[in-house]
Amino acid sequence: MKVGSRSSERWFNRALWLVALAFAWFLTALGSLIVGDLPQVEQHYTLEQFLDRERAGPTAEALRQIRREQEENRRRSEQAELALEAARSASAAARETFSNWLKTRDATQRVDQDPGLVSRTERLDALKDAERAIETRLEGFTREGLDLSERAAAQERVETEIRIAAADKLRSAETAQELRVFGYRLALTLPLLGLAGWLLLKRRHTRNWPFIWGFAFFAAFAFFVELVPYLPSYGGYVQYGVGIIVTLIAGRAGINAFQDYLSRQKEAEARPNEERRTEIATDQALANLAKKVCPGCERPINLTDPSTNFCPHCGIGVFERCGRCEQRKSTFDRFCHACGEPAAVPTAQPA
Known part of the structure; x- marks a missing residue:
């Protein structure tokens, strides 16, 4: 804060800095929304957009047909397994009945002339033949299922190749899209940064300086903070x-x-001492003296020594005697602090 500024001026400057910060905050919030919404100008890519239609369509249809055949094969296999289980149960029951019948028949009768024995044996053979027929059919279903699995695996490999190729194309498209969106963001933030730099160089001392600084804060934040996360x-x-x-x-x-x-x-x-003093603003000179540094060369000087009137480094006069009351005062004071006498040598006005 300037040493020679008024108290009301200092508070008013603080209020204007608050205006600058508020202006920067609202601009930054708006800029964040704009930068975040820029990807919406591009379409959203999906893997299906990059599939080879000439290969993907027939492959998918072949896989669906194989899946339907596998489901039908599984259903028929389950039915055959149930039929085989029933046939085995019937054969086991018939064999048990035949065994019991043999134990109770007349063993002296000739076997080849016993019509009951022949009939029962033929029935057991028929049941066994039915059981073997079901087993043969079930084996056929198993072989068919293996064949379907091999066909499905082959189609899945083709589908995987198609999807890998599509994924590569998708990544390339997304990378190009990210670069385009980054270009949009750069085209938005870089001119703002350049405009902010120009305003700071040319307009920061005008009456609208709070808006200049607020815009500069916003542009710097948009470029160095909002843009960095999207940097490739x-x-x-x-x-x-x-x-x-x-x-x-x-x-x-x-x-x-x-x-x-x-x-x-x-x-x-x-340059001459008097000429140099007129080029230094009073407030700036007093602020440097308060820091115990030379207003001319900004090197440290010993202000506690009452005999120090000139900077030992650059030779600029920093203290002199009032022409009216002989009171020691700063050469940059516009008036004597003891008697109010105007300074003999004109000094620069405050910045």
């Missing part, structure tokens, strides 16, 4: 590469600015 990665190469480029640009700009500052300071220190 590619394993970190892009992010680290962009970081290196930004660091080089910012570092080079900082080095040039520092060298320019040193050059300006050397040029200023070479």
Whole structure:
């Protein structure tokens, strides 16, 4: 805060900074919604959009037909298993009855001339033949099921190949889409950042400075915070590469600015003392003196020594005697703090 500013001015400046922050917050909230909704300008891709229709359609239909045949085969196999179980039960019951009958018949009768024995034996053979027929049919169902499983596996391999190819195309399309959306975001935020930089350079000292700073805060947040999560990665190469480029640009700009500052300071220190004092704003000079640094070269000076009237580093006058009351005062004071006498040498107005 400026040392020579009024109390009401300081509070009014604080209120204007609140206006700047509020303006930046509302702009940032709106910008976040816009940046987040930008992907909606692109269509949503699905895997089915990239399937080879000439191969995917027949393959899917063949798989559905195989599934239906497998289901029918399973149903018939279950029915055959139930029939086989019933036939085996009938054969077992018939054999038990035949065994009991043999125990109670007259054993002296000739076997080949016994019509009852022949009839019962033929019935047992017929039951056994029926059982074997069902087993043969069940074996056929099993072989058919194995064949269907092999056909299904072959079709599934074809379908997998088709889906893998479609997934590759989907990833490529999504990557291209992400790059396009990132381009939209960059095209939105980069001009805002450039405009904010221009406004700060050219308009930050105007009466509308709260809106200038609020817009600058918004543009910086939109570019460096909202845009960074959408920066393409590619394993970190892009992010680290962009970081290196930004660091080089910012570092080079900082080095040039520092060298320019040193050059300006050397040029200023070479000019006459009175001319240099008129170029330094009163509030800035008083603020530097309050920090015990020279207003001209910004190096530390010993202000507690009453004999220190000039900076030992650059030679600029920092204290003098009032021409009216001889009171020691700062050379940057517009009036003597003891008697109110105007300064003999005109000084620059506050910034």
